[in-house]
Amino acid sequence: MLKILTSTFMLIPLTWYSKKPWLWLNTTMHSFIISIWSLTLLYHDSDLGYNYNNYFSLDSLSGPLLILSCWLLPLMIMASQNHLAHEPLVRKKIYLTTLIILQLSLIMAFTASELIMFYILFETTLIPTLIIITRWGSQNERLNAGLYFLFYTLMGSLPLLVALLYLHNNLGSLHMLTMTLVAPTLDSSMSTSLLWYACMMAFMVKMPLYGLHLWLPKAHVEAPIAGSMVLAAILLKLGGYGIMRITAFTEPFTSTLCYPFMILSLWGMIMTSSICLRQTDLKSLIAYSSVSHMGLVIIAALMQSPMGFMGATVLMVAHGLTSSMLFCLANTNYERTHSRTLILTRGLQMILPLMCAWWLLASLANLAQPPSINLLGELLVIMTSFSWSNFSLILLGTNTVITAVYSLYMLITSQRGKFTDHIYPIKPTLTREHMLMTLHLLPLLIISTCPKFILGVTY
Amino acid sequence: MSPYVTTILTLSLFIGTCLTIFSEHWFTAWMGLEINTLAIIPTTPKNPRATEAATKYFLTQSTASMVMMFAIIYNAWSTNQWTLMQLSDNWASIAMTLALAIKLGLAPFHFWVPEVTQGIPLLTGMILLTWQKLAPTAILFQIAPHLNMKILIMLAILSTLVGGWGGLNQTHLRKILAYSSIAHMGWMIIIVQINPTLTILSLTIYIMATLTMFLTLNLSNVTKIKSLGGLWNKSATTTIIILLTLLSLGGLPPLTGFMPKWLILQELINNNNIMTATLMALSALLNLFFYMRLIYASSLTMFPSTNNSKMQWYDNPTQITMLIPTTTVISSLLLPLTPLFITLS
Numbered sequence: 001m002l003k004i005l006t007s008t009f010m011l012i013p014l015t016w017y018s019k020k021p022w023l024w025l026n027t028t029m030h031s032f033i034i035s036i037w038s039l040t041l042l043y044h045d046s047d048l049g050y051n052y053n054n055y056f057s058l059d060s061l062s063g064p065l066l067i068l069s070c071w072l073l074p075l076m077i078m079a080s081q082n083h084l085a086h087e088p089l090v091r092k093k094i095y096l097t098t099l100i101i102l103q104l105s106l107i108m109a110f111t112a113s114e115l116i117m118f119y120i121l122f123e124t125t126l127i128p129t130l131i132i133i134t135r136w137g138s139q140n141e142r143l144n145a146g147l148y149f150l151f152y153t154l155m156g157s158l159p160l161l162v163a164l165l166y167l168h169n170n171l172g173s174l175h176m177l178t179m180t181l182v183a184p185t186l187d188s189s190m191s192t193s194l195l196w197y198a199c200m201m202a203f204m205v206k207m208p209l210y211g212l213h214l215w216l217p218k219a220h221v222e223a224p225i226a227g228s229m230v231l232a233a234i235l236l237k238l239g240g241y242g243i244m245r246i247t248a249f250t251e252p253f254t255s256t257l258c259y260p261f262m263i264l265s266l267w268g269m270i271m272t273s274s275i276c277l278r279q280t281d282l283k284s285l286i287a288y289s290s291v292s293h294m295g296l297v298i299i300a301a302l303m304q305s306p307m308g309f310m311g312a313t314v315l316m317v318a319h320g321l322t323s324s325m326l327f328c329l330a331n332t333n334y335e336r337t338h339s340r341t342l343i344l345t346r347g348l349q350m351i352l353p354l355m356c357a358w359w360l361l362a363s364l365a366n367l368a369q370p371p372s373i374n375l376l377g378e379l380l381v382i383m384t385s386f387s388w389s390n391f392s393l394i395l396l397g398t399n400t401v402i403t404a405v406y407s408l409y410m411l412i413t414s415q416r417g418k419f420t421d422h423i424y425p426i427k428p429t430l431t432r433e434h435m436l437m438t439l440h441l442l443p444l445l446i447i448s449t450c451p452k453f454i455l456g457v458t459y
Numbered sequence: 460m461s462p463y464v465t466t467i468l469t470l471s472l473f474i475g476t477c478l479t480i481f482s483e484h485w486f487t488a489w490m491g492l493e494i495n496t497l498a499i500i501p502t503t504p505k506n507p508r509a510t511e512a513a514t515k516y517f518l519t520q521s522t523a524s525m526v527m528m529f530a531i532i533y534n535a536w537s538t539n540q541w542t543l544m545q546l547s548d549n550w551a552s553i554a555m556t557l558a559l560a561i562k563l564g565l566a567p568f569h570f571w572v573p574e575v576t577q578g579i580p581l582l583t584g585m586i587l588l589t590w591q592k593l594a595p596t597a598i599l600f601q602i603a604p605h606l607n608m609k610i611l612i613m614l615a616i617l618s619t620l621v622g623g624w625g626g627l628n629q630t631h632l633r634k635i636l637a638y639s640s641i642a643h644m645g646w647m648i649i650i651v652q653i654n655p656t657l658t659i660l661s662l663t664i665y666i667m668a669t670l671t672m673f674l675t676l677n678l679s680n681v682t683k684i685k686s687l688g689g690l691w692n693k694s695a696t697t698t699i700i701i702l703l704t705l706l707s708l709g710g711l712p713p714l715t716g717f718m719p720k721w722l723i724l725q726e727l728i729n730n731n732n733i734m735t736a737t738l739m740a741l742s743a744l745l746n747l748f749f750y751m752r753l754i755y756a757s758s759l760t761m762f763p764s765t766n767n768s769k770m771q772w773y774d775n776p777t778q779i780t781m782l783i784p785t786t787t788v789i790s791s792l793l794l795p796l797t798p799l800f801i802t803l804s
Contacts, residue, residue: 120712120717120794121712123711123713124713126711127706127711131702131759135760143759146751146755147748147751150751151744151747151748154744155741155744158737158741158743159737161721161724162733165724165729166728166733169725169729198737
């Protein structure tokens with residue numbers, strides 16, 4: 001564990017000691033080396049995974065998410081080069097330091113083996129993200145976005161703290177391996193329901209669940225590109241990871257108490273997918289698409305079936321890469337026209353044909369085109385949800401169709417048709433942007449050939 | 460003021476608190492508190508607002524001292540002894556709790572705190588909100604086994620809620636720090652019967668963070684949110700210190716301010732006060748809201764200011780900032796040392 005923690009921490013002196021021409025190269029290169037090393041964590045020779053010491057462990061669920069967050073750091077740094085180009089050197093270094101601190105807390109959060117430690121690191125990720133959104137966002141609305149983000153998450157997570165402390169008192173230890181052996185002696189009363197909801201609320205807000213999702217479009221839209229990427233790709237998955245860990249021991253009650261969340265997810269997926277069709281803001285469209293995909297993850301994680309956990313894990317990794325890629329693509333538009341309005345950047349296929357290829361592949365991944373792992377995830381989720389209730393098939397099928405519709409809508413509006421006259425004199429695509437898209441897409445395609453690495457604990 | 464007067468007053472302040480902390484007889488404890496009150500009154504300046512603040516402070520603290528004297532004498536009459544740790548009579552301990560609540564500025568006896576803190580200069584306010592809390596808390600620590608949990612819960616929940624809601628509409632920083640003090644005292648008082656060491660721990664961390672805030676604000680003599688807006692130009696590191704300290708006061712992990720809240724919640728839950736714990740945890744979010752407002756004004760946005768204040772050509776720091784780095788580090792980076800503080804309790 002120290003291999004990855006120390007090297008990530010050392011990125012901070014690296015940024016502060018780098019001279020101006022070397023700053024971006026140094027940080028991107030070294031974080032890339034860390035992420036290449038982290039790929040070795042995909043190999044598990046036992047089902048229980050690695051148990052490094054009392055506090056850090058890694059198994060097939062946290063491994064892929066850890067690798068995803070390590071992989072994303074160089075991509076975030078690459079994506080931020082443009083909007084930080086005119087800032088003074090010290091501010092660039094502060095931005096990179098904030099990203100690295102966020103990365104450190106994410107690495108520790110995914111490998112934490114004790115639940116209170118996980119809670120502390122879960123909350124730790126809030127502060128750097130808040131700083132990135134509020135300080136480096138571009139519009140006035142970012143202030144509100146930061147507040148909504150912070151307070152929605154905290155309102156959910158303070159009851160989680162109380163619940164975890166209660167369970168600690170009850171069970172004696174909150175170490176995840178120990179807890180599988182010691183079942184809590186819970187009766188089916190109102191207080192157990194409150195306990196279950198207290199445990200779940202933080203992750204439901206984080207995912208986000210449909211009724212609690214108000215912070216997400218604000219935060220995603222107002223954040224700068226690195227903020228959007230890390231929010232969409234990793235921070236949402238903290239919620240899914242948390243659900244999958246905590247439901248391991250709230251056993252007999254999940255099947256009855258999960259109904260409100262299932263209903264909200266099933267309905268919410270369709271609602272947020274539909275609202276995507278009416279969005280004028282491109283980033284807002286991608287944000288609502290994130291809510292919709294995460295609704296699927298909630299359904300799968302709450303199902304507690306082997307296929308459900310597999311589907312949730314695959315969908316989390318796949319959605320992380322896809323959504324991050326879509327945000328990068330939207331950012332390339334934003335950098336050229338300084339506008340996020342979808343209809344203002346039309347017909348890009350004529351002007352930036354290679355970028356159109358990336359748009360096509362990203363949109364196809366978003367709508368779960370075979371053979372991508374997005375399809376694998378969605379199929380597993382649909383199968384497991386069908387086994388729970390036959391009727392949900394209709395809702396999930398409707399969601400798949402609407403997802404396809406808005407993904408293609410986004411693709412066609414931005415790429416096809418006649419381009420608008422004012423976007424004619426825009427800069428051609430930089431190699432850095434092509435590199436960014438390749439690095440997002442390549443893992444997605446390569447994992448499609450052998451998805452067993454990301455199928456999670458129940459494979 | 461003449462240096463002789465300042466020396467005497469500072470010495471008296473110090474001696475007063477030490478007298479209360481080290482005393483075993485109730486009279487000497489009461490005496491120490493009175494010395495503290497009297498020593499801080501002359502340090503206020505001579506403008507009408509400060510005079511009003513000093514008067515309010517004197518009157519409330521004297522009333523509290525008289526209620527305390529009543530409790531002491533009642534206990535002496537009822538139990539025939541004057542030992543500080545043996546305040547065993549129920550009525551006496553209730554009256555003593557209320558007297559100490561007035562001294563500490565707990566709701567519903569909190570009305571004097573914002574007005575007094577606002578009327579006095581920043582450094583005097585700092586002494587008021589940090590040093591003056593030590594002696595009453597020491598007394599509470601020692602009479603902890605005899606306290607009545609119902610009154611403590613009432614005081615604590617009211618204080619956290621009042622401290623949270625009261626600070627929401629303020630723009631003067633001293634009033635904001637006063638309401639923050641009311642809320643934090645609420646956290647400290649709820650745990651004093653269950654685990655008094657946590658009260659001391661919470662007080663220590665609160666003092667560290669408040670010291671940082673006051674000293675940092677004193678560097679540029681910032682007293683309103685509007686003045687916070689110009690800090691990024693005068694000294695950008697000040698804004699980062701304010702950010703870290705305020706987030707720590709708000710109780711966000713991984714900063715030190717999370718530690719007392721975590722440990723207090725743990726003790727409350729271990730004693731089956733789960734609803735109390737949830738209510739206090741959620742009311743801390745109110746505090747966080749107006750801290751966020753301060754953070755927005757100072758570091759995360761460029762607050763509206765005149766163009767003149769954006770041009771800073773003369774950057775010559777003349778203030779002594781000796782204590783600020785130490786207290787900043789203590790108030791933001793000490794969370795990994797939590798096991799140390801648990802074993803000490």
